[in-house]
Amino acid sequence: MKNALGAVDTVLLLGGRSEIGLEIVKLLVGLGASRVVLAVRGEYTPPALGAEVHVLPFDALDVHGHGAVFTKAVELVGDLDVVISAFGVLGSQADYDADPAAAAADVAVNYGAHVSVGLHAARVLREQGHGTLVMLSSVAGARVRKANFVYGSAKAGLDGFAQGLDDALHGSGARVLIVRPGFVIGRMTEGLTPAPLSSTPRQVALATVRALREGASSVWVPRALGPVFGVLRLLPRALWRRMPR
C-alpha cells in the first residue's frame, strides 16, 4: 500500500532491463519499497537492489502470456502498488524504410504490447482499488516527426491509450502516470547525438518518482518540454517537415 507520505511497498517492472525502469525501481526502494518483481525476456541476473527481488519471464510479443505474468506477480508480492510498463525498442527510420515487416514488429512491441499490459494492469489495479500504472511515452509521440515517424507513431498511440485508460480508471482508486521524456542519453540511444533538452535515465526516474508521490497524471522530462511542445504542436506542417531530426 502507498503510505501517507507517498512511499510504496511493491513494484512490478515490465521490461526488467530498461535503464529508466530500473532507475525508477532503485529510487522507490530507497524511499521504502521492499518487494520488486522484474519481468524480463530471456536469461537474466537481476542487479542488487536492496529489496526482495523476483524475476519473471516476460515476452512483450507473447500477449497471451501477459495475464499470467500479473497473476504470478500478485502471488509473489501481493497488491501491486506501482506497475511500470517500460519495455521498448528503437530502430532507425532508414532500417524501417528498408524492412516494413521489422517496422510493424517494433510497433507491436512499442504500442500493441503496451495496450495488452495496460489493460491487464488496469484490471488488477481496479480490483485492488489502488495503485499506479507508469507508462513511458515520449516527446516523439507528442508530434510525430519524419525523422522517426514509425517509432513516433507508436508512442503517439501509446500516449493516447494511456490518457484514455487513466480516464477510464477515474474513481476506481487506480491511476495512470504518463511519463514523456525528450531525448534520453542511454543504451537505447547509443551512437545518436543528443537533442536539446535531453536527460539521463536517472533524471527521468527522479521526475517520475516525484510525480508518483504527488499523484500527477503526466510529467514531461525535463519539465520545460511541456510548454516547448505546446508551441511546436502549433507549427505549420510546412515548417515542421523541415525539422532536421
Place this chain on the structure above:
Amino acid sequence: MTTFLTGWGRTAPTPATLARPGSVEHLSELVAAAEGGRGVVARGLGRSYGDAAQNAGGLVLDCTGLDTWTFDEAGGLVTASGGVSLHDLMTALVPRGWFVPVSPGTRHVTVGGAIAADVHGKNHHRDSSFGAHVRSLTLVTADGAARTLRPGDPLFLATVGGMGLTGVIAEATFACVPVETALMRVDVQRTVDLDETLATMAATDDRYRYTVAWIDLLARGSRMGRSVLTRGDHVARAEGKEPPDFTPGAWLRAPARVPGGLLNRLSVRAFNEVWYRKAPRRKTIVQGIAPFFHPLDFVEGWNRVYGSRGFVQYQFVVPFGAEDTLRDIVGSLSAHGTVSFLTVLKRFGPGSGGLLSFPMPGWTLALDIPAGQHGLSGLLRGFDRQVADVGGRVYLAKDSRLRADMMAAMYPELEQWRRIRDEADPAGLFRSDLARRLRL
C-alpha cells in the same frame, strides 16, 4: 455504495463498498456473505489517523448504526454495542455520577474502536488502557458467528489492540468509574527544559489520576523540551450541590476547505510561544471534563486545518531507562525544525495484555505533523529504528507510514497474534489497508 475513505489524518484515500449494519444479526449476515477477495473491516467514527479503517477494493462496515447500550448501576457496568460513541456514554453517564474508565483525546470514538485500538488516556500510568476494563465482549468472527470472549481467552487478547483484524466487535461490557462532579482540579506547571519535564513527571505522576505534558517542540538550545504539565483529578462533590451537568458540544467548525501550509514553522512557533507563555509557572485551576480531556472536540473537523494534503500522527513509546532515545528524538525534531502542532508526552503504566496493544511501561511521545513537510519520511524512518532498537514501538491507531519490516521488531507478540487470528479467520477475511501495508 463505493466511497473513498481516509483516516482522521486525511491521507491516502482508497475506495471501498460501504455497508451499515443495523443490528448484530444484520452484521453477522453481512460478514457471512462477504467475499474473500478483498476482505472486510469495521469502521466506527473514523478517528484512527491512518489506514486502519479503510479497505481498498473491499467491504467496510460502518458500525455506527449499532448504537444501543444499557447501564448496570449497581456494578458500574456498561454493556454497549460496538458503534456506541464515548460521547453518548459520557453525556448520559456523567450526570448520573459515572465516567468512562479511559478517555482518549476525543470523545468521538466508538466502543468497538476503543477496544480494537486499545486506546489510552491521561490516566494510563494508573489505570492502563481501555481493554483492561473490558469484562467481556462479543466478536462476530469470519464465519458470521457471534462469540462471547472474556479476558484471558486467546482471541480476547488478540482482539484488544487487534485493529479489527480478528472480527467485528459487536458488543462489550466494561467497568465505569464513579465521579461526583463534572469538574477537574488541575495543577498546571511550566518546565524550562526536557530534563525538568521528565524529572517532574517521574516524581509527581503517582499523585494524580490524570497527567500529560505539552511540549514546545520548536524551542531550541537550553529551552529544548520546555513543557506545560497538566495533572488533574475529579473534583469531589461539596455538600448540597446539584448533580453534575455535562452537555459538551462543538463551539467552532473548521471551514470545509483550508489552504495547505497554514500550519508552518512560523505560525506554530508563534502559537507555541503564546501557549507556553500564557501557562502559569504553577497554578491550580478547576475546569470541566470536556476542556480537560477533549480540548480539540470544541473545533468540529479540526483535522481539516492541515489542508488538503492532510497530516500524519507519530506516536511512539520507549521503555523506562531509554530516556536517552527520547532525548535524542526530541533533539532531532527540534534541530530539524519539525512542525508539530500538538506534541504531548506521557508516562505509561502496565499494559492491558492485548497482544498488539500499544501501551507498555515507559515514555510515550505523540506528534502531529503536516504531511507535506520536507524530509519527513526519512526522519520518521530513523526514529522507527531508534525506537525499535530499545524495545519500543509505534501506535498502530495513529500510524499511516510504518514499514512492514519494523512491525515484527516492535511487536514481539506478533507471531502469537497471527496464530490466534489465523485460527479464527483462516481465509483472511478481515483485512484493512493497514493490514496490507504492515503485512499483518
